[in-house]
Amino acid sequence: MASVEQIDGTGPSGEDGVRRRDFINIAAVSFAGVGAVAVVLPLIDQMNPSADVLALASTEVDLSAIQPGQAIKTTFRSQPLFVRQLTPKEIAEADKVDPSSLRDPQTLEERTVDGKKQWLVTMGVCTHLGCVPLGAGEGENRGEFGGYFCPCHGSSYDTAARIRKGPAPKNLEVPKYSFTSDTAILVG
Ligand code: FES
CATH class of the missing domain: 1.20.5 (Single alpha-helices involved in coiled-coils or other helix-helix interfaces)
Incomplete structure (x- = not known):
């Protein structure tokens, strides 16, 4: 015991x-x-932000004025947001790339909403050090892959905003968004 x-x-x-x-x-x-x-x-x-605060932080974007081949630059939660309507040629260019050859492998389908492949919605923030790439504004340099070009250190993104050349490690980020009608999206 x-x-x-x-x-x-x-x-x-x-x-x-x-x-x-x-x-x-x-x-x-x-x-x-x-x-x-x-x-x-x-x-x-x-x-953590409340649901009300998050709702206020959502951004509605009207797509009706964006023609094929055009893009707009807006903001989402105080950061640049690019919304672009791809032309059939730009879609074909994105589709012909073997994703396994990419630094950050993704298809255009994976980066867009089902059945709305022409609408490319991405953050306008270079994944290298955070500069705002060119290519969303009228007449801006879109780089050698026809998407976006970051002038800070020369990163080039393709027509699906995937990184193709330069120091950026990742594709431009696709934020969470959904279509609220055929011509409007709600981001966030
Ligand atoms: S911040 Fe874009 S290439 Fe460096």
Whole structure:
């Protein structure tokens, strides 16, 4: 039968007592950890934007004035957003590329909404160091792959806004968006 000395770890049982103290210490630290998480989680929750704030941060874009081959530059959550209507030729150029040959392999289909392949919606933020690429404005340099060109360090994106040349590691980001009608999208 265990003696009192053995149970409180002060008895002559030596190693057994040490192990019991270790367990008590570990348990105390674990509870402290749980307490810290419990305190931190509500704080993080308070820092998350509410649904109302997120709704305000959505951007509706009217597509009706964007002709094939044209793009517009707008903003989404204070960052540049490019919306472009691709021509059949630009779609064909994007489709003929083997995605496995790309730095950031993706097809045009994967970057657009089903049945709306001509609408290319991307952030206008170069994935290298965050400059705003050219190509969405009238007459701007679209680079050697016909999409967007970042003048900061020479990254060239193709007609699906996929990185093809230069230091940028990733394709231009496609934000979350959906069509609210044939001629309007809601981004965010
Ligand atoms: S920021 Fe675009 S190439 Fe460097």
